[in-house]
Amino acid sequence: MGGVxxxxxxxxGHVLRRERHRQHRTxxxxxxxxxxxxxxxxxxxxxxxxPSSEVSAAVTGALGLSLGDLAIQVAQTVRVGSQAETAVVLDLSTGNPVAHSRSAPVSGQINDALCAAA
Structure with a gap:
C-alpha cells in the first residue's frame, strides 16, 4: 500500500464523534x-x-454501542479508505472533504484527517 x-x-475518535452527532447529543x-x-x-x-479499554467501554456504552461495534466501524472505515487509489479525506478541523492521492506523501500530522471513502 502506498499511502499512510x-x-x-x-x-x-471520528466514529465516536459521528455517532454522538447522529444521536444529536452534546x-x-x-x-x-x-x-x-x-x-x-x-x-x-x-x-x-x-483511550484505555475502560474509557473506550464507558464512552461506547454511553452512546449505546459495544466495543465490538466500534471495532467493526473502525475496521470498515479503514478498509474502505485503503482500497482506494484516491481517498476522500475529511479535515476534522473544518469538516470539509479533501481528495488525497494514496501515493502522495502526507504533510503535517494526520490526526486531523480521516480516510472516509473513495
Whole structure:
C-alpha cells in the first residue's frame, strides 16, 4: 500500500464523534454519561488521545454501542479508505472533504484527517 493509513485512535475518535452527532447529543451529555471529562472526550474524538479499554467501554456504552461495534466501524472505515487509489479525506478541523492521492506523501500530522471513502 502506498499511502499512510490513519491511526486507530484517529478513526475511532471520528466514529465516536459521528455517532454522538447522529444521536444529536452534546459533548457534555456523553461526557457525563460516560464519566469521562469533556476535555478528555474531546481529545479522544479528535484522535489526540489514545483511550484505555475502560474509557473506550464507558464512552461506547454511553452512546449505546459495544466495543465490538466500534471495532467493526473502525475496521470498515479503514478498509474502505485503503482500497482506494484516491481517498476522500475529511479535515476534522473544518469538516470539509479533501481528495488525497494514496501515493502522495502526507504533510503535517494526520490526526486531523480521516480516510472516509473513495
Amino acid at each position: 493509513e490513519p491511526l486507530w485512535r484517529e478513526v475511532a 459533548l457534555a451529555d456523553v461526557a457525563a454519561a460516560s464519566g469521562v471529562s469533556m476535555q478528555h472526550l474531546s481529545d479522544i474524538e479528535r484522535g489526540r488521545k489514545d
